[in-house]
Amino acid sequence: MYLFGCASPPVVYIDRAIRDAQARGWQVCLGLTPSAREWLEDRLPELEELTGHPVRSAYRSYGRPETWPRTDVVVVAPATLHTVNACALGITSTFVVGFTAEAMGKRIPLVVMPCLNSTYARHPQFERSLEVLRGEGVRVLYGPGGFVPNPPGQGRPEEYPWHLALDAAHEAVERR
Numbered sequence: 001m002y003l004f005g006c007a008s009p010p011v012v013y014i015d016r017a018i019r020d021a022q023a024r025g026w027q028v029c030l031g032l033t034p035s036a037r038e039w040l041e042d043r044l045p046e047l048e049e050l051t052g053h054p055v056r057s058a059y060r061s062y063g064r065p066e067t068w069p070r071t072d073v074v075v076v077a078p079a080t081l082h083t084v085n086a087c088a089l090g091i092t093s094t095f096v097v098g099f100t101a102e103a104m105g106k107r108i109p110l111v112v113m114p115c116l117n118s119t120y121a122r123h124p125q126f127e128r129s130l131e132v133l134r135g136e137g138v139r140v141l142y143g144p145g146g147f148v149p150n151p152p153g154q155g156r157p158e159e160y161p162w163h164l165a166l167d168a169a170h171e172a173v174e175r176r
Helices: 009-023 034-039 041-051 081-089 095-106 124-135 162-175
Strands: 002-005 029-032 074-079 110-114
Touching (some): 009 034, 029 041, 029 095, 034 041, 074 081, 074 095, 081 095, 081 110, 110 162
Parallel strands (some): 002 029
């Protein structure tokens, strides 16, 4: 499993998702957006030890060998407004979005669970982006049965429903 985290408060608890995924039998490789990497900078050695793989947030240099094994599924969680929109629009300026775009093209099972406040969720592009992703076969966990946004400043990042993304990843691989 490739687990991609974005700079949203639940990302500070991403080790919980990694441990849960590992307990379910997944080998996990962790990718972070550049901002999420900054948030977790002090914990990168711990996260690399936990996964057994380097944490990636940038494209590998041309000609360099791949350091991660192939994946059966990609989970983008927590996914910010920026990442959801960039994925839907194909704006591949970061490793996380670039690989996500490639996963869609290769038909690798892809699960996206946003994490944004209710004000951001009202942006008109957000709903269009969710439609585009769903139309491409991406399992989007937003609304009932997924992430439900809170008003600004009232989030509970420690309660982010990682288990829903992991359940959806399992289901996506089973259907394949």
